[in-house]
Amino acid sequence: MIRHLFKLIWNQKKSNFLLITEIFFSFLVLFAVLSFGIYNYHNYTKPLGFTYDNVWQLWLNPQTDSTAHNLAVQRELIQRVKSFPEVEHASLSNSNTPFAFSQMNNNLSYGGKKDIQANVFNVQADYQKVLGLEVSQGRWFGPQDKASLHKPIVINQKLKEELFGDEEAIGKLLPINDSSQYAVIGVIDHYRSYSEFDPEEAAYFECINLDEEKSYFWNGLVMKVKPGAGVAFEEKMVRELSRIAKDWTIEVTTLEKMRQSKAKMTTVPMVALGLVCGFLVFNVALGLFGVLWYNINRRYAEIGLRRAIGASSKQIRNQFVGEVLVIATFGLLLGLLLAVQFPLLQVFQLSSAIYWESIAAAAFLIFLLATICAIYPSYQASKIYPAVALHEE
Amino acid sequence: MLKNYLKIAWAVLQRRKFFTFISLFGISFTLMVLMVVTSLFDHVFGPQMPERESDRLLFVNNLREQFKNDGMSSGPPSYYFLDRYVRSLKTPENISINSIFTTVNSYVNNKKLTLDLKFTDEAFWEILEFNFLEGRPFSAQEVANATRVAVINQNTRKSYFGDKEAVGQYIEVDQVKYKVIGVVKDVPALRLHSYADLWVPITLKSQDFKRTSLRGSYFATIKAKKASDVPKIKDEYGQMMQQLNKQVSKEDKEVHSYADNIFGTFARSFLGGGTKDKSTFLYMILAGAAFLFMLLPTINLVNINISRIMERSSEIGVRKAFGASSKTIIGQFVVENIFLTLLGGMLGFLISAGVLEIINNSGIIAYADLGLNLRVFAWGLLLCLVFGLVSGVYPAFKMSRLNAVEALKGGSK
Numbered sequence: 001m002i003r004h005l006f007k008l009i010w011n012q013k014k015s016n017f018l019l020i021t022e023i024f025f026s027f028l029v030l031f032a033v034l035s036f037g038i039y040n041y042h043n044y045t046k047p048l049g050f051t052y053d054n055v056w057q058l059w060l061n062p063q064t065d066s067t068a069h070n071l072a073v074q075r076e077l078i079q080r081v082k083s084f085p086e087v088e089h090a091s092l093s094n095s096n097t098p099f100a101f102s103q104m105n106n107n108l109s110y111g112g113k114k115d116i117q118a119n120v121f122n123v124q125a126d127y128q129k130v131l132g133l134e135v136s137q138g139r140w141f142g143p144q145d146k147a148s149l150h151k152p153i154v155i156n157q158k159l160k161e162e163l164f165g166d167e168e169a170i171g172k173l174l175p176i177n178d179s180s181q182y183a184v185i186g187v188i189d190h191y192r193s194y195s196e197f198d199p200e201e202a203a204y205f206e207c208i209n210l211d212e213e214k215s216y217f218w219n220g221l222v223m224k225v226k227p228g229a230g231v232a233f234e235e236k237m238v239r240e241l242s243r244i245a246k247d248w249t250i251e252v253t254t255l256e257k258m259r260q261s262k263a264k265m266t267t268v269p270m271v272a273l274g275l276v277c278g279f280l281v282f283n284v285a286l287g288l289f290g291v292l293w294y295n296i297n298r299r300y301a302e303i304g305l306r307r308a309i310g311a312s313s314k315q316i317r318n319q320f321v322g323e324v325l326v327i328a329t330f331g332l333l334l335g336l337l338l339a340v341q342f343p344l345l346q347v348f349q350l351s352s353a354i355y356w357e358s359i360a361a362a363a364f365l366i367f368l369l370a371t372i373c374a375i376y377p378s379y380q381a382s383k384i385y386p387a388v389a390l391h392e393e
Numbered sequence: 394m395l396k397n398y399l400k401i402a403w404a405v406l407q408r409r410k411f412f413t414f415i416s417l418f419g420i421s422f423t424l425m426v427l428m429v430v431t432s433l434f435d436h437v438f439g440p441q442m443p444e445r446e447s448d449r450l451l452f453v454n455n456l457r458e459q460f461k462n463d464g465m466s467s468g469p470p471s472y473y474f475l476d477r478y479v480r481s482l483k484t485p486e487n488i489s490i491n492s493i494f495t496t497v498n499s500y501v502n503n504k505k506l507t508l509d510l511k512f513t514d515e516a517f518w519e520i521l522e523f524n525f526l527e528g529r530p531f532s533a534q535e536v537a538n539a540t541r542v543a544v545i546n547q548n549t550r551k552s553y554f555g556d557k558e559a560v561g562q563y564i565e566v567d568q569v570k571y572k573v574i575g576v577v578k579d580v581p582a583l584r585l586h587s588y589a590d591l592w593v594p595i596t597l598k599s600q601d602f603k604r605t606s607l608r609g610s611y612f613a614t615i616k617a618k619k620a621s622d623v624p625k626i627k628d629e630y631g632q633m634m635q636q637l638n639k640q641v642s643k644e645d646k647e648v649h650s651y652a653d654n655i656f657g658t659f660a661r662s663f664l665g666g667g668t669k670d671k672s673t674f675l676y677m678i679l680a681g682a683a684f685l686f687m688l689l690p691t692i693n694l695v696n697i698n699i700s701r702i703m704e705r706s707s708e709i710g711v712r713k714a715f716g717a718s719s720k721t722i723i724g725q726f727v728v729e730n731i732f733l734t735l736l737g738g739m740l741g742f743l744i745s746a747g748v749l750e751i752i753n754n755s756g757i758i759a760y761a762d763l764g765l766n767l768r769v770f771a772w773g774l775l776l777c778l779v780f781g782l783v784s785g786v787y788p789a790f791k792m793s794r795l796n797a798v799e800a801l802k803g804g805s806k
Contacts, residue, residue: 018696025689061495063600235500242568249567251496253507268757279422280689286415287693293411294700 002322009326016327019291023331026284027366031339033277034358039350040197040266049156049190050098050131052255054229057097058221058241059251070217073245075210078124080244081223086233090223091127092208094120097220098131098193099258108174108182108204110163118159118202121191122218125207130224138170138186141207150183151176152207156191159202182206196259197266222255281369288324288373296320296381303381304389313382320378321371328370332363395728402729406736409701416697420737421744423690424776427683428745429752431772432763434679437583438656439768443521444587448620449486450520451627451652452586453479453613455662461645469493470650471609472601478633479613479652484626486618489516492598493610494589499566501553508549508566511589512598520616521587526550528560528575531594535574539596543571546579548760549590566591582759586612586655607641607648615652627652687780694784702726702792709792710800719793726792730785731778738777742770 009016060077062070074092081090095102096119104122107115125141127133133140135154145152150173160169174182182204192200208218225233234252241250296303303316339359343352406413440447456470470479475490482488491513499506518530523544531542543564550559550573559573571593580588601609617623630652638648649668653661657672664671702709709722742765749763 018692018699022689022692022696025692029689231500231503231505234505235503238498238500239568249495249497252498252505264757276426276686279426283419283422283690284693286418287697290412290415291696291700294703298703 002326005319005322005326009323009330016330019288019327020331020334022284022287023328023366023370024334026281026369027332027335027362028338029277029280030362030365031335031358033273034361035342035350035354036273037270038358038361039354040270042354043197043199046192046200047190048192048196049188050133050193052098052131052259054225054227055098055130055255056223056225056234057100057253057255057258058223059095059249059253060219060221060245061249061251062217062245063247063249067215067217071210071213073248074218076244077241078210078221080240081221081237084233084237086226086229088224088226089126089129090221091124091130092210092218093124093127093220093222094122095219096121096193097222097258098255099195099262100220101262103194108159108163110172110174113163116159116162116202118155118162118204119194121193121203121205122208123205124210127205127222130222133188133191135186136189138184140186141205145185145207146209148183150181152185153182153204154186154188155184155204156200156202157187157189158200159204160187162202195262195266197263281365285369285373288370289377292320292324292374293377293380296377299381300384300389303384304386307384307386308390316384317378317382320381321374324370324374324378325367328366332366336363398725398728399732401725402732405701405705405729406733409704412697412701416694416733417737417740419690419693419697420734420777420780421740423687423780424738424741424773425745425748426686427776428741428765428769428773429748429763430683432745432749432765432769435766435769436581436761436763438654438659441581441584441762442578443523443580444584444655445522446616447654449617449623451485451615451617451623451654452658453615453650453652454586454658455650456607457649457668458607459647459649466608468608469610469612471604471606472595472611473605473609474607474650475611475613476602478637479615479630482615482626482629482633484617484622484629485615487516487520487616489514489520489614491517491586491595491612491614492601493612497566497591499553499564504552506549506552508590509588510566510591510593512595513592514595517592517614520614523580524578526576526578527558528573530575536594536596539594539599541569541571541597542574542594544575544577544592545573546577546590546760548579550576564591579760579762581761583761586614588760613652623654687776691780691784694780695787698730698784698788699791702788706792706795706800709795710797713795713797714801722793723786723789726789727782727785730789731781734777734781734784738773741777742773 013020058081060074062073064070078090078092081087094104096104104120105117106120107117109115121127125143128135128140136157138154140154141152153174155163155169163169163174164172169184169187172184174184176182190200191203191205192198193203194201238250238252242248306316307313336359339355339362341347342350343355346352435441438447444450453475454469455467456474457465457467459465472490480488480490491511494509494511497508497510499508515531515533515536523530526547528544530544531540535542545553545559545564549564550556553559553564554562559576562573563570564573565571571591582588601611615626617626630650634648634650641648651657651661651670653670653672656675657670660671660675661669664674712722746765749765752758753761753763
């Protein structure tokens with residue numbers, strides 16, 4: 001039966017060519033859009049590794065170039081911020097706070113593993129409490145680090161795997177330059193702060209030591225506020241801080257707002273793509289439906305004849321649905337030839353699981369679409385009375 | 394003749410309502426998507442308020458320092474560079490230097506307003522055409538004196554002062570009070586070089602003027618005397634950069650900076666690595682994307698057209714038997730199809746007007762003012778014709794080769 005269907009379609013390949021091309025392109029469009037969607041969804045469901053409720057963020061932009069003066073003002077600022085009763089914890093940071101648009105990278109080497117790129121987060125010890133980070137091995141920064149010989153760092157699980165594999169990470173030393181080294185003191189399971197829709201990257205935290213730093217200035221300040229602190233407190237705080245840091249620009253925002261604007265960068269294109277893709281597919285479905293309907297009307301006589309020599313209406317219906325599915329299969333096979341190149345050649349560095357999932361989902365949708373489009377015209381065909389059909393002929 | 398074709402086309406459209414619906418749906422939605430994209434494109438790159446004479450405007454928004462030891466720094470140029478080198482250009486009619494916008498806070502009635510503040514000179518108001526709702530721009534005198542005056546946009550007036558008149562009142566941002574002297578219509582946020590909520594004199598930031606590094610946080614807007622002067626300005630800019638590179642060669646670095654129109658600056662920074670002019674390449678990519686997008690609906694339409702025309706094989710048989718040539722028949726079907734696409738295009742226009750309204754109101758793009766204007770309409774018309782021609786020619790060609798005798802019998806293989 002199935003072989004017979006393939007033969008039927010193959011003999012008609014010229015007139016079915018356009019339908020097959022249409023299925024082929026629809027499959028590719030679905031595949032591309034689904035890959036994008038599934039990739040983002042996969043990332044979205046992974047843990048972020050921190051909490052962002054009631055966390056505020058300040059951007060500090062000094063107007064003068066004198067770092068020594070700026071650092072002195074900054075020390076005063078963080079003291080003042082911590083002294084507000086509404087603020088629970090606060091920490092200075094680089095500009096790469098969670099959901100910010102800036103990123104800072106550094107290359108680390110350990111043994112045979114050369115130049116592994118990792119995000120660097122320069123933070124104070126209170127950063128852990130502000131964002132609720134959980135250390136799974138070793139410990140977070142503490143007062144005892146001030147006296148340590150090497151620069152302590154806390155790394156995420158991803159960096160641990162890339163550098164050390166299955167080995168124990170705590171206590172390992174990593175070279176910074178000829179004279180100094182990092183010492184790993186702790187590992188946290190996850191820290192994925194760039195965007196909810198981005199994959200986790202290797203990352204490590206370095207502790208800010210305000211007493212020793214002479215040449216660098218920290219633009220970011222994050223703080224955990226008590227629930228209920230609102231605009232009134234924000235205004236009061238900004239007023240007070242502006243008095244300490246004259247002529248500086250101080251931007252205040254919440255991590256929730258940053259998260260939303262960052263998420264928009266992914267969701268808006270995704271929704272737009274989804275809508276366009278949905279429209280294309282709907283369009284194709286309507287077209288398919290129309291063409292099938294017309295084709296079946298044209299084969300009136302053939303159906304009549306088949307019915308006359310004893311085919312049941314169910315058999316007729318199955319034949320037509322089957323034919324459409326065979327056409328869909330031809331289109332799919334062509335599309336598959338192209339689509340499998342993506343996981344095989346590792347295009348775009350997405351994991352191949354995502355490609356396979358989207359291929360499966362796209363194929364399923366195409367078959368579903370073809371079946372839905374075929375059911376009504378086939379049902380009509382199966383309702384044809386042999387006597388009427390043959391009489392017309 | 395044409396009238397007859399149109400009459401026939403109309404009759405055919407009414408005969409099979411479902412097919413007509415499918416065709417019109419496909420055409421109108423395809424054109425709708427294309428028109429929304431065209432409108433967005435026009436919104437970002439086309440001549441829109443306040444950059445209305447875009448063929449005479451050039452922008453400098455990037456400077457790239459390439460150091461010999463592999464280091465690189467790229468971003469907006471400094472006031473020093475723009476003032477000393479760009480302002481000395483001879484060909485342009487006028488040059489404005491303005492800062493990139495910075496976000497500032499303002500608190501009013503227990504509410505927080507986040508505003509974008511831009512420092513500009515008086516030339517800014519002469520070059521660009523803002524729609525002033527009340528008041529005036531700041532004068533050369535006010536810029537020279539570093540007076541604390543501000544021009545605000547409509548939205549800021551609404552959220553800070555309510556709907557009352559704002560000129561003469563004071564607005565406080567980041568603990569600094571400015572006297573409002575003008576209110577302009579909102580500028581779309583995608584117009585990076587002109588957009589802000591609040592414009593104040595550039596001299597209020599004079600501490601930046603002393604820094605002699607080439608990189609900083611300023612833009613320049615250049616206006617040519619006439620559109621044909623634009624290449625001359627680009628040449629002069631190139632020569633100026635060559636001179637500059639001679640001067641800085643002892644510092645072991647190379648400096649790149651260009652004056653481009655908006656589309657050019659975009660193409661250069663995204664595709665040209667900040668140095669190469671990639672406008673043509675970007676146009677090709679956009680055309681390619683539009684083609685790929687139209688491919689599927691076109692195939693669909695071709696498919697449906699073939700089915701529809703097949704139904705009319707007896708009609709074609711009769712016409713052929715009475716001596717119509719293949720050419721006339723192809724002509725007839727192409728005209729019919731173009732008629733259909735134009736009809737779909739018209740529907741598409743109506744739908745896209747609605748969709749643009751939705752986008753404007755949704756706040757996805759701040760201060761978006763997307764609309765259908767003559768340029769977008771012309772593009773849409775062109776797209777309709779191309780679409781109609783492409784999807785009509787193949788079925789018509791296929792039909793015109795029908796054998797008259799077989800067609801009259803009503804069957805075709």
